[in-house]
Amino acid sequence: MKRAGFATRWLPILLLLPQLAIIALFFYWPAAHAVQSSFYLEDPFGFGSSFVGFDNYTHLAGNSEYGRIAQFTLLFTVLVTFFSLALALLLAVKADNVIRGAKMYRTLLMWVYAVAPPVAGFIGLLMFNQNWGPLAELAKSFGWDFKLGVNFGDTATAMVLVSVWKQVPVNFIFFLSGLQSIPKSVREAALIDARSSFRRFWDVTFPLLAPTGFFLLIINITYALFDTFGVVDVLVKGEPGNNPMTLVYKVYVDGFRGNDIGGSSAQSVILMVLVLALTIFQFRLVERRIHYT
């Protein structure tokens, strides 16, 4: 609030109305409804629903398939987050070093930001095409018969690779802007204090990038959990079968295809709690950001 605001009564309400109306209708109502239907068992033929308490949740807890998917999602998230952060950090440090061609490199390393996840998945399908895909050929030359969509491990490998490819640019942009905001005086001081660039990186640059890194960590976990939906959907060609899938994909498969509204809603609620916890954790981090300057 500005000190010198306007005193008009009706105008601000009018200005806020569209925003509030849309979030009430398409945010609060659906979120509340998801929580509510997670306690009900819906008749698949549409003949009403009955209250079942926590049954949908206990079902999930005892469901070995759900456990497997949760495990895979965890592994997938760790791998995608680690590799896309590490690769982006390496590239950002190098891009920050060079002067010649700096702008060119920046462009070449960030354009993938604008590629939609399912389109990235589609390109993955081509790269791993059984008959002529360049990456499948490459794998074959090492004696690895890559079978996308058939072999669980192969499909999972492709999912991780495509998701990393798609996520590196975002991390790169943030790391680079973080690096460029390190004051020149600090860099020069470091240059005098530490001769080896390796030491300079770990002792000076890396700690200074820590706030950006923590912020990106959360962004990447959220990405791997939710935004990779398109990658997963296209790579398994819409046929889950015994292919790997993530928790969000399972919500979609059970709710939209399997018509298990209650079970799907319970899964939604679990994800909501997860993402809420992550976000609150993030805000607390931002609040007392780790600062060395």
Next chain:
Amino acid sequence: MTDTTQLAIVKRPLRWGRVLDHLVLILGALFMLIPLLMVLQTTTTTDLETIKNGPELVIGDQFDDNFMSAMFQASGFSGENTGIQMLINSLILGIGFALGKIAIGMMAAYALVYFRLRFATFAFWLIFTTLLLPLEVRILPSYEIAQKLGLLNTYTGLIVPLIASATATFFFRQFFRSVPEELVEAARIDGAGPVKFFIDILVPLSQTMIAAMFIIMFVFGWNQYLWPTMVTTEEGMYTLVRGIKQLTQDLEGTNIPKYGRANMLALIAILPPVLVVIFFQSWFVKGLTESDK
């Protein structure tokens, strides 16, 4: 220590480092670029050639044919989802989403920053909370509401539910708070009302911010997949990104897969957002790194 001695010390070990820097950056750029080049190459050859030899280093002469069949042939039964129709739908989604989000966000941010409102804090928290839960976790109930309101297969249904989050509102709130107080005071002394102040002073002042937001939101809207998949079932309403899954099913058929056409459509789905990001790079990077922090 004079400048020359310092240079002599620093220069030697740096030179090899520079070569390594460039090498890493070139490898990174190739990692990003090669998949796109492969898609590009296969759009210039016949499908038979692609199946026989896979992607090659030669540019073929089938670009026109593939382009025409991508733009003017439909893949489904209805014959409505031609490339040109999907392109139009994608543009409507991207631009409509970006404009809607900016308009609603600016209005709400203006109300929150410049007016004395009794329930301002409450409204702020209501809007703020929407940042916590992504659409993916409340997808089924959102779909049910869109269905009840008769919004399936309409542009309104495609765009409006996606606007139900507050990213733009926060971005503009941050910016408005950084605008000097004296401007409002001066405007009030000159007799400008809140509407005039908003349109004649605040909007022109926010031009760069609006541009940055527009680019980010356009890319975000264009790349939406899950929501369009659920809410559009008529092929005439498909966006390019939503149509991707149908392309993958085309490639599975018993006939000769139409790689040229499918890859051309993927290319058309990639290019507009990528070009926007490349051409308006500095705005885009500024908007991205400042809005998310």
